[in-house]
Amino acid sequence: MASSTTRLFETRVLSLIAVAIVINIVGNQINDLVRLPIFLDSIGTVLVGVLAGPLAGGVTGLLTNLILGLIVSPVAAAFAPVAIVIGVVAGLMARAGWFRTWWQAAVTGVVIAAALTLVAVPIRIYMFGGVTGSGADFIVGYLSSVGQTLFSSVALTVFGTNVADKVITALIVWALVRQLPQRLTAGYGHLQYSRA
């Protein structure tokens, strides 16, 4: 038999990434029903970061946005670096033990929002002129019209609209990993860092 494929991820992690990408995409539809002012499009990315580490989390984010770019809108593909940051930061925070309690998960959500703001703002300004066709554009417009610069309008908007979303996402993932049966989590070694 030929030598096996050089493996960056085990098959179990590959399957996890594949379903996590779908959770990210479908999560947005769940939000259509509950009508909360959040995106809910990175539960899968954060979950993979916690279960399988920052690299797997980053890959999940990257592929989610590339696939969304292909089937929904190229705008999503342009924000792929932001999705990578979400997965990587979630994985790093989990490794540092910041997913053990609910308040740690909430702080992790804030850290993820701050990190993604650093990457999202230049993309939003230089590729899209500050707007993307979402509801957040109203806030950018308002802040610009009251005298804020384009950079600060976009930075405040991106952080402000993401912080609630990422805190809720991190809390959902925290609640989830506590409730998951052992048979579903056995084999995800990275989860040991998030066990209380």
Next chain:
Amino acid sequence: MRSWSIHRPGSSALHRANPLTKLAALLLLAALLFVLPWPGAWAGTLLLLTAAFGLHIGGVVLRRYLVLATPFLIAVFIFHGLIVDRPDRMPLAAFLSYSQEGLTYAAVLGGRISLMLAGSLLFVATTHPAALLRSLDVARMPPGLSFLLASPLLLIDEFTKRAGAIRDAQQARGMRVNTFSDRLRALRLLTLPLVTLALADAQERSGVLNARAFRAFPRRAVLSPPPDTALERRLRHALVAASVLLVGCALWLR
């Protein structure tokens, strides 16, 4: 819940083209954005949307285009034309003023996004995800990578139905979304079962993949590869080379 797929089967030249050739064409389209003036980008959008009607997929492509492009186009024209303060602002009506420079900038951004959106919708409407997966395998892509790129496309509609079933079940049990706290509770009631099911699904899939020795060999053999010809392969190479050349020239001359 809505279906994500806009793929429509057909027998047109674009339907029959190898998915990798279409991806290479999409790459060229992205490279063209670096050099096309904004009227060219809008003309290209119109051309692609017209071509979609010629391929009998015009309705679905145009609907999706309008749903996705309209909010962005409205936002970008209002924001840059009417809100952002620029030196050439002129009074429009009442307290409103506009900037010609801002409107031109909005036309540039809108044209770019429109062209890429029209191109990617044509690709998705004429390419079944399974055909993309097979063509990636034929191109000797590692099976893990082609699995990651294509399997989510095959799973989206199934998971969307699952999410709909969970929603119906929870509503039948009395889930309400009237107040803010109701909605937060509903969020938990909807996401936890969906993600738990997804993790069980991932475990089952990895078991099946391992049982089939999914990655025993570095490359997979494909029983029914998508049609590909020497001419198409040469065309792909030319499209990729032209894309690199265009981006290089655009950066060099900037």
